[in-house]
Amino acid sequence: MTQQIDKFQYECNDCGAAYSAENVMYLCPACQQKNTAVQPPKGVLKTIYDFKKIRKITHSQNLFKHLQRENFLSLLPINEIESLPKLYIGNTPLYKFSKIDSEELSFGLYLKDDSQNPTFSFKDRASAVVSAWAKENGIDTIIAASTGNAGSSLAGICASQCQNSVIFVPATAPLAKLTQIVMYGAKIIPVNGTYDQAFDLSVKASEIYGFYNRNTAYNPLTIEGKKTVSFELFGDLNQQIPDRVFVPVGDGVIISGVYKGFEDLLNLGIIKKMPVIVAVQAEGSCNLIKNIDQKDFKATVSDTLADSISVDIPRNYFMAVKYLKQYQGEYITVSDSEILKASVKLSASTGIFAEPAAVAAFAGMLKYKAKELIPEDSKNVVLLTGSGLKDLKSVQSIINLPEPVEPEISALENLF
Numbered sequence: 037m038t039q040q041i042d043k044f045q046y047e048c049n050d051c052g053a054a055y056s057a058e059n060v061m062y063l064c065p066a067c068q069q070k071n072t073a074v075q076p077p078k079g080v081l082k083t084i085y086d087f088k089k090i091r092k093i094t095h096s097q098n099l100f101k102h103l104q105r106e107n108f109l110s111l112l113p114i115n116e117i118e119s120l121p122k123l124y125i126g127n128t129p130l131y132k133f134s135k136i137d138s139e140e141l142s143f144g145l146y147l148k149d150d151s152q153n154p155t156f157s158f159k160d161r162a163s164a165v166v167s168a169w170a171k172e173n174g175i176d177t178i179i180a181a182s183t184g185n186a187g188s189s190l191a192g193i194c195a196s197q198c199q200n201s202v203i204f205v206p207a208t209a210p211l212a213k214l215t216q217i218v219m220y221g222a223k224i225i226p227v228n229g230t231y232d233q234a235f236d237l238s239v240k241a242s243e244i245y246g247f248y249n250r251n252t253a254y255n256p257l258t259i260e261g262k263k264t265v266s267f268e269l270f271g272d273l274n275q276q277i278p279d280r281v282f283v284p285v286g287d288g289v290i291i292s293g294v295y296k297g298f299e300d301l302l303n304l305g306i307i308k309k310m311p312v313i314v315a316v317q318a319e320g321s322c323n324l325i326k327n328i329d330q331k332d333f334k335a336t337v338s339d340t341l342a343d344s345i346s347v348d349i350p351r352n353y354f355m356a357v358k359y360l361k362q363y364q365g366e367y368i369t370v371s372d373s374e375i376l377k378a379s380v381k382l383s384a385s386t387g388i389f390a391e392p393a394a395v396a397a398f399a400g401m402l403k404y405k406a407k408e409l410i411p412e413d414s415k416n417v418v419l420l421t422g423s424g425l426k427d428l429k430s431v432q433s434i435i436n437l438p439e440p441v442e443p444e445i446s447a448l449e450n451l452f
């Protein structure tokens with residue numbers, strides 16, 4: 037282990053125990069003992085930096101600008117930026133749109149297009165940090181379970197870093213994601229079962245075979261990678277926080293990452309308040325929203341075309357719920373038919389073709405708009421977490437490909 041041990045420590049989300057990163061890699065050992073297969077895991081760890089020390093780095097100059105210049109290394113669990121992959125990760129475009137469906141918007145709409153990451157999804161942010169940490173610690177094989185995106189991401193990132201990856205995915209994952217995993221040279225293990233079952237199998241495999249595990253939330257560094265999007269949003273908006281961020285939610289890790297990024301900025305005194313984060317879930321897989329105000333968690337079997345957020349037991353349930361309650365977050369569900377309609381609207385109005393899980397966040401924004409819940413002139417961000425090309429099958433039902441015409445000008449007669 038290297039000097040980064042001093043750079044941060046872990047704090048259990050549930051019991052608050054602090055751990056040195058030298059002793060613990062995944063869940064809080066105390067809380068983990070009580071975890072069962074039918075409940076979300078307790079003991080997910082939060083990475084805590086020496087914020088006082090970071091504040092002292094810069095005296096009079098703008099601390100955020102300083103952090104930007106060093107690529108936020110002070111707030112990452114790695115020693116060198118060079119340990120990150122060569123591929124361009126993060127710094128994805130933030131587009132402002134003033135119209136949707138030719139309708140002028142009364143508020144600012146910003147789309148953060150994370151399909152522009154190397155493997156075409158937001159998950160590259162997490163894979164990059166996990167891979168860099170592994171590299172600095174002499175680990176050459178990383179294992180993960182995934183609904184598809186995290187797996188294809190880890191496979192691609194490992195390929196770029198000369199590392200090996202072992203990916204567990206439900207055999208029913210979209211073909212594009214399975215294809216990516218194979219093309220990137222990973223060892224793919226399709227599982228006849230759900231994502232939740234693939235997750236548990238991969239954890240057992242990493243315990244038995246000793247591989248480093250990237251599973252979302254289980255590995256706390258995944259949250260550290262995902263939080264970088266909040267730093268970018270703050271930078272892109274000229275060092276202002278957005279009023280609202282719509283985030284698609286399955287396991288609850290992306291939303292926890294978004295919160296963690298803004299919370300780091302809050303801890304550094306760079307921002308004074310948190311934005312409102314809106315958790316958007318598919319109606320057919322809303323185990324986080326359904327349980328948020330319940331005493332006991334009860335999983336409902338998921339059924340949604342938004343495969344990336346189709347989760348029975350959200351792996352970062354307790355952290356996401358804690359954040360939503362602490363910072364007055366909001367939540368909303370959208371149906372599959374709303375997702376499909378929003379999918380067409382998004383593509384045709386903006387030129388961004390996103391996968392159903394990502395479109396869920398956009399559909400959530402549209403629902404807010406319809407209910408007039410978005411104040412005029414406010415800044416609203418929608419996180420678009422994956423490319424539509426990753427899941428063509430889902431939109432097949434709404435695609436209408438015309439019959440081919442003969443290559444003659446007369447064939448166009450009735451078409452215009």
Ligand SMILES: [Zn+2]
Pocket residue numbers: 048049050051052053064065066067068079
């Ligand atoms: Zn604990």
